[in-house]
Amino acid sequence: MHQQARQDSSSPRKPAEGKAVVTAIKGQAEYSTTPLQLTAEWKPLFDGKTLAGWKATDFAGAGRVGVEKGQLMLHSGAMLTGVTFTNALPKTDYEVAFEAMKIDGSDFFCGLTFPVGTNHCSLIVGGWGGAVVGISSIDGADASENETTKFMTFEKNRWYRVRVRVTQPKIEAWIDDEKLVDQPIGDRKISMRAGEIELSVPFGLAAWQTTSALRNIQIRRAEKK
Numbered sequence: 001m002h003q004q005a006r007q008d009s010s011s012p013r014k015p016a017e018g019k020a021v022v023t024a025i026k027g028q029a030e031y032s033t034t035p036l037q038l039t040a041e042w043k044p045l046f047d048g049k050t051l052a053g054w055k056a057t058d059f060a061g062a063g064r065v066g067v068e069k070g071q072l073m074l075h076s077g078a079m080l081t082g083v084t085f086t087n088a089l090p091k092t093d094y095e096v097a098f099e100a101m102k103i104d105g106s107d108f109f110c111g112l113t114f115p116v117g118t119n120h121c122s123l124i125v126g127g128w129g130g131a132v133v134g135i136s137s138i139d140g141a142d143a144s145e146n147e148t149t150k151f152m153t154f155e156k157n158r159w160y161r162v163r164v165r166v167t168q169p170k171i172e173a174w175i176d177d178e179k180l181v182d183q184p185i186g187d188r189k190i191s192m193r194a195g196e197i198e199l200s201v202p203f204g205l206a207a208w209q210t211t212s213a214l215r216n217i218q219i220r221r222a223e224k225k
Contacts, residue, residue: 041220041221042097042218042219042220043218043219043220044216044217044218045085045096045217045218045219046072046098046214046215046216046217048067048070048071048215049067049070050067051065051066051067051072051083053085053086053087054072054083054084054085054086055083055084055086056082056083057080057081057082057083057084057199057200057204057206058199059077059079059080059081059082059196059199059206060078060079060196061077061078061079062077062078062079062080062081062082063075063076063077063078063081063211064081065081065082065083068213070215071213071214071215072205072213072214072215072217073211073212073213073214074205074206074207074210074211074212074213074214075211076104076105076207076209076210076211077209078209079196079208079209080111080196080197080206080207080208081206081207082111082199082200082204082205082206082207083204083205083206084199084200084201084202084203084204085202085203085204089115089202089203089219090115090219090221091115091116091117091118092115092116092117092166092167092168093166093167093168093221093222094165094166094219094220094221094222095163095164095165095166095219095220095221095222096112096114096163096164096217096218096219097161097162097163097164097216097217097218097219098161098162098205098214098215098216098217098218099159099160099161099162099214099215099216100125100159100160100162100212100213100214101156101157101158101159101160101212101213101214102126102154102155102156102157102158102210102211102212103156103157103210103211103212103213104156104210104211105207105208105209105210105211105212106129106130106209106210107126107127107128107129107130107207107208107209107210108124108125108126108127108128108130108132108207108208108210109125109126109154109207109210109211109212110123110124110125110126110160110162110205110207110212110214111123111124111125111127111197111200111205111206111207111208112125112162112164112204112205113192113197113200113201113202113203113204113205113206114164114166114202114203115166115202115203116166116171116185116190117168117185117190119190119191120190120191120192120201120202121135121136121137121138121171121190121191121192122135122136122143122192122193122197122200123135123143123162123164123173123181124136124143125154125160125162125175126152126154126210127143127144127208128143128144130154131151131152131153131154132144132149132150132151133148133149133150133151133152133175133180133181134146134148134149134150134181135148135171135173135181135183136192136193136197137189137190137191137192137193138183138188138189138190139188139189140189140191142193143193147183148180148181148183150180150181152175152180159215160175160176161174161175161176162174162175164181165222166222167222168185169184169185169186170182170183170184170185171183171185171190205217
């Protein structure tokens with residue numbers, strides 16, 4: 001991600017358990033899983049057919065947004081391309097899960113912006129040139145320079161399961177089966193990185209100069225512990 005765009009990206013983990021399988025799609029190996037087993041507790045946010053409940057985020061020079069073959073597609077633009085959810089969502093004590101795939105590009109293919117009480121922040125997956133995962137921002141430090149910073153290698157044309165849990169004590173995030181973020185909130189300042197990514201508030205998904213696909217986007221109330 002370049003200067004302003006290196007905001008947040010991270011890949012969600014699927015909440016329901018399923019057996020991983022490998023399928024061939026148009027000659028390419030694709031990591032996949034059995035369909036998410038939605039129960040009454042999980043509510044879909046994307047119907048796989050339309051952009052109902054979503055709008056293209058008004059980023060300058062944004063690429064095309066659409067639904068293709070059951071996937072929400074963010075096509076690479078001059079900088080950021082994304083969508084913002086238009087319906088009401090909880091501000092705390094909730095979990096979001098989805099799958100994301102990088103198709104082309106070299107920066108973050110998943111920047112999830114979400115509420116944390118009255119504030120907002122972003123989970124960046126594959127930022128700063130393709131490897132950084134973290135939260136922007138903690139005490140004014142973005143995903144590349146705070147204690148949530150992690151480094152991962154992300155393959156193209158491979159689905160990654162992303163899950164984020166927000167409770168009053170902390171923010172947690174997983175990619176596939178690995179927990180990457182376990183950030184206490186306490187008296188920490190949780191905020192957005194300054195710039196166009198702020199247009200993703202209150203809940204949005206974005207990519208930076210990268211084409212990505214998203215599917216199985218869902219939410220549920222977080223379990224009380």
